[in-house]
Amino acid sequence: MNKPVRVGMVGAGQLARMTQQAAIDLGIELVVLAKSPEDPAVLAGAKAIFGDDQDVGSLFELAENCDVVTFDHELVPNEAIRALEDSSFRVYPSSQSFMYSQDKLYARMKFKEAGFPIPDFAAVGSDQIGDVNSFAGVTFRPLVLKSRSGGYDGRGVWVVKEVSELRELFSSLAVGKRAGDVAGKVKESFGDRERFLAENAAVEFIVEEYIDIAKEIAILGVRGQNGEFLTYAPIETVQRGGICNELFMPADISPETATRAKELAAKIAEHIEVVGLVAIEMFIDASGEILINELALRPHNSGHATIEAAYTSQFQNHLRAVLDWPLGSVEMKVPWAAMANILGGQGQTDPRTQICQISDFPSASIHLYAKKPVPGRKLGHVTVVGGEKDLLLSKARRCAGVLSGE
Amino acid sequence: MNKPVRVGMVGAGQLARMTQQAAIDLGIELVVLAKSPEDPAVLAGAKAIFGDDQDVGSLFELAENCDVVTFDHELVPNEAIRALEDSSFRVYPSSQSFMYSQDKLYARMKFKEAGFPIPDFAAVGSDQIGDVNSFAGVTFRPLVLKSRSGGYDGRGVWVVKEVSELRELFSSLAVGKRAGDVAGKVKESFGDRERFLAENAAVEFIVEEYIDIAKEIAILGVRGQNGEFLTYAPIETVQRGGICNELFMPADISPETATRAKELAAKIAEHIEVVGLVAIEMFIDASGEILINELALRPHNSGHATIEAAYTSQFQNHLRAVLDWPLGSVEMKVPWAAMANILGGQGQTDPRTQICQISDFPSASIHLYAKKPVPGRKLGHVTVVGGEKDLLLSKARRCAGVLSGE
Numbered sequence: 001m002n003k004p005v006r007v008g009m010v011g012a013g014q015l016a017r018m019t020q021q022a023a024i025d026l027g028i029e030l031v032v033l034a035k036s037p038e039d040p041a042v043l044a045g046a047k048a049i050f051g052d053d054q055d056v057g058s059l060f061e062l063a064e065n066c067d068v069v070t071f072d073h074e075l076v077p078n079e080a081i082r083a084l085e086d087s088s089f090r091v092y093p094s095s096q097s098f099m100y101s102q103d104k105l106y107a108r109m110k111f112k113e114a115g116f117p118i119p120d121f122a123a124v125g126s127d128q129i130g131d132v133n134s135f136a137g138v139t140f141r142p143l144v145l146k147s148r149s150g151g152y153d154g155r156g157v158w159v160v161k162e163v164s165e166l167r168e169l170f171s172s173l174a175v176g177k178r179a180g181d182v183a184g185k186v187k188e189s190f191g192d193r194e195r196f197l198a199e200n201a202a203v204e205f206i207v208e209e210y211i212d213i214a215k216e217i218a219i220l221g222v223r224g225q226n227g228e229f230l231t232y233a234p235i236e237t238v239q240r241g242g243i244c245n246e247l248f249m250p251a252d253i254s255p256e257t258a259t260r261a262k263e264l265a266a267k268i269a270e271h272i273e274v275v276g277l278v279a280i281e282m283f284i285d286a287s288g289e290i291l292i293n294e295l296a297l298r299p300h301n302s303g304h305a306t307i308e309a310a311y312t313s314q315f316q317n318h319l320r321a322v323l324d325w326p327l328g329s330v331e332m333k334v335p336w337a338a339m340a341n342i343l344g345g346q347g348q349t350d351p352r353t354q355i356c357q358i359s360d361f362p363s364a365s366i367h368l369y370a371k372k373p374v375p376g377r378k379l380g381h382v383t384v385v386g387g388e389k390d391l392l393l394s395k396a397r398r399c400a401g402v403l404s405g406e
Numbered sequence: 407m408n409k410p411v412r413v414g415m416v417g418a419g420q421l422a423r424m425t426q427q428a429a430i431d432l433g434i435e436l437v438v439l440a441k442s443p444e445d446p447a448v449l450a451g452a453k454a455i456f457g458d459d460q461d462v463g464s465l466f467e468l469a470e471n472c473d474v475v476t477f478d479h480e481l482v483p484n485e486a487i488r489a490l491e492d493s494s495f496r497v498y499p500s501s502q503s504f505m506y507s508q509d510k511l512y513a514r515m516k517f518k519e520a521g522f523p524i525p526d527f528a529a530v531g532s533d534q535i536g537d538v539n540s541f542a543g544v545t546f547r548p549l550v551l552k553s554r555s556g557g558y559d560g561r562g563v564w565v566v567k568e569v570s571e572l573r574e575l576f577s578s579l580a581v582g583k584r585a586g587d588v589a590g591k592v593k594e595s596f597g598d599r600e601r602f603l604a605e606n607a608a609v610e611f612i613v614e615e616y617i618d619i620a621k622e623i624a625i626l627g628v629r630g631q632n633g634e635f636l637t638y639a640p641i642e643t644v645q646r647g648g649i650c651n652e653l654f655m656p657a658d659i660s661p662e663t664a665t666r667a668k669e670l671a672a673k674i675a676e677h678i679e680v681v682g683l684v685a686i687e688m689f690i691d692a693s694g695e696i697l698i699n700e701l702a703l704r705p706h707n708s709g710h711a712t713i714e715a716a717y718t719s720q721f722q723n724h725l726r727a728v729l730d731w732p733l734g735s736v737e738m739k740v741p742w743a744a745m746a747n748i749l750g751g752q753g754q755t756d757p758r759t760q761i762c763q764i765s766d767f768p769s770a771s772i773h774l775y776a777k778k779p780v781p782g783r784k785l786g787h788v789t790v791v792g793g794e795k796d797l798l799l800s801k802a803r804r805c806a807g808v809l810s811g812e
Contacts, residue, residue, distance in 0.1 A: 021427050027758040027774030045432045045451015088450045311769040326765035334739050352433040359732035363717040368433030385739055
């Protein structure tokens with residue numbers, strides 16, 4: 001080996017931090033495009049290039065120093081990723097795949113074309129209130145308004161129950177212009193994606209039917225460059241305030257539903273030709289129907305328990321996939337796993353000062369992100385695995401509570 | 407938190423590298439005293455002070471930059487550790503505890519006094535051949551000659567089956583003078599340890615009876631600053647050429663033997679007042695008797711499978727103990743685990759170039775140390791866990807073989 005394998009990761013948050021731990025096992029050098037020396041992955045010892053993930057120059061600097069480029073978040077301009085690809089850098093997932101997690105309108109329209117089960121939806125153009133009203137119909141029904149792009153952790157999603165809420169909502173929204181920005185930079189040689197973006201440049205929101213959700217699950221899978229696709233056990237996610245703060249796996253769903261969800265995930269992964277991790281959030285409605293909610297094309301908060309619960313963690317499998325190495329087993333090595341996020345509390349307690357308080361939770365696996373404590377911010381997570389399902393989630397939740405200073 | 411907790415570790419090899427991964431989980435900064443930027447822990451992103459672990463100045467520089475000092479190896483002068491303690495730095499294990507792993511004569515004599523089961527032994531003074539012969543008795547019996555200090559991984563241990571081998575052996579030995587060096591530096595105010603060292607300054611070797619070993623096990627435990635002591639499941643070690651290259655856990659011994667071994671370990675840990683990890687290698691002879699072999703007061707090669715197999719790894723528990731934090735559970739979360747070292751082969755293949763070859767072993771957990779491939783050198787290890795004991799060790803061995811380029 002002349003030099004070690006170097007993986008470049010755009011972003012240096014907690015996902016990159018845990019990817020750094022996985023990279024150490026594989027003898028890989030992880031190089032992150034970071035904003036600050038205080039970013040979680042930089043504090044964990046990943047090599048860093050400091051720059052702006054919105055800037056093509058920074059992305060090129062990263063790519064030039066690495067064998068392959070990947071991402072710890074999706075908030076990177078799609079056309080910048082295309083520029084890397086046009087210069088023959090290896091980038092996974094590709095800009096084409098990334099469209100499905102960056103642009104909700106694109107994903108919904110393509111999934112509708114492909115016949116995948118999704119909620120009813122419509123684009124909201126420049127006549128915002130008119131477009132929503134015409135989607136809602138004569139008798140206004142509860143709806144979900146979503147930013148077309150840029151949303152995460154519950155940001156960019158609004159439930160609208162009364163028509164009267166609409167005007168206030170639209171006037172209060174700090175409008176992102178993200179999709180419009182991207183569309184404004186497309187090349188002269190319009191391809192399919194460019195045409196789509198140009199035609200929908202005015203669309204900043206989509207509106208969807210409000211689903212009466214019985215359960216939310218995530219199917220986490222990893223797809224190799226040869227098309228091999230493996231799925232972890234279905235994960236049941238517990239959303240509070242739009243953030244996935246708690247989960248357990250395997251999800252409490254019937255084997256038949258699990259099989260349908262995994263088969264759907266495989267079709268989606270194939271359709272979008274993802275390379276690396278993909279997390280597909282799904283709704284199960286009251287009638288048992290599965291509907292695709294959103295996609296993340298990277299290691300995902302819902303998959304943290306794979307570190308302790310599966311033979312190969314989501315972080316290691318993402319690295320293996322983007323490097324075209326054999327994928328690791330996604331099977332669980334323990335019967336059950338639960339995870340709870342450690343969220344910043346009002347007292348802004350640093351979880352690192354609380355570890356001395358966790359003697360009631362000797363079997364909990366603690367992961368701290370070394371972030372400044374801000375109320376509501378994800379500062380870490382706790383995973384508890386074992387053979388008895390019932391107590392795991394409450395243990396994880398209580399331990400996370402102690403660490404957040406509650 | 408004004409500043410993150412910083413743990414200083416003397417040494418930057420693979421044990422420090424894996425401690426760095428554990429430190430990331432706990433939001434700790436690990437600072438290693440390293441020889442080179444190519445040391446495994448430095449490549450893993452631990453902060454580094456470059457210096458000489460034999461030099462008091464380097465050790466002080468490390469201590470001044472950290473909240474507590476610990477070690478990834480024992481080859482540090484005991485009096486240098488005492489100097490840190492005399493300056494009120496927190497050092498775990500203490501210099502007093504460390505005597506038991508640094509000085510085999512001291513350990514044997516103290517354990518004999520305490521009534522712990524050990525092989526028959528004698529100090530070999532300046533009349534080397536005479537001393538060995540008088541220990542062997544009129545009819546020369548097979549013996550084991552050991553360097554009093556400085557040996558590891560099978561270095562410093564010689565089996566002597568015939569009296570005729572003795573002269574050649576002693577003349578061929580590059581004599582270490584390690585124990586003598588230490589004794590030469592003792593202070594005027596002789597304490598118990600200093601008196602022992604001065605009285606035995608001429609002793610470079612000990613000689614022991616040759617034990618007909620039925621099984622070798624290691625009891626790995628962690629002791630907190632409050633005296634709490636927890637032991638992992640007994641580990642069965644498979645020595646080849648003096649190196650522990652393969653292991654599985656729990657060891658294939660009777661519950662009664664396991665209990666005796668754990669109780670003995672608890673007594674030893676209490677006796678030596680260790681803080682942190684302790685690995686106690688034990689022989690089980692043909693009659694089922696347990697004899698103490700050697701101690702390591704740090705994370706140990708025999709404990710690597712705890713990363714995947716136990717709720718808390720040896721690396722994390724070592725950090726928790728030296729920081730006076732609650733210890734994590736040492737219970738196994740899977741039924742069985744096996745580990746095989748990846749040793750450098752004659753072709754000097756770098757395991758990092760071989761990961762593309764391991765598709766037959768999707769459930770194997772790979773740990774690469776990023777070391778230059780030298781024949782016989784430990785370059786990494788493979789752990790396989792699961793519910794079926796029989797195939798685990800052969801899977802780990804075969805995967806390690808592929809990675810070493812065999």
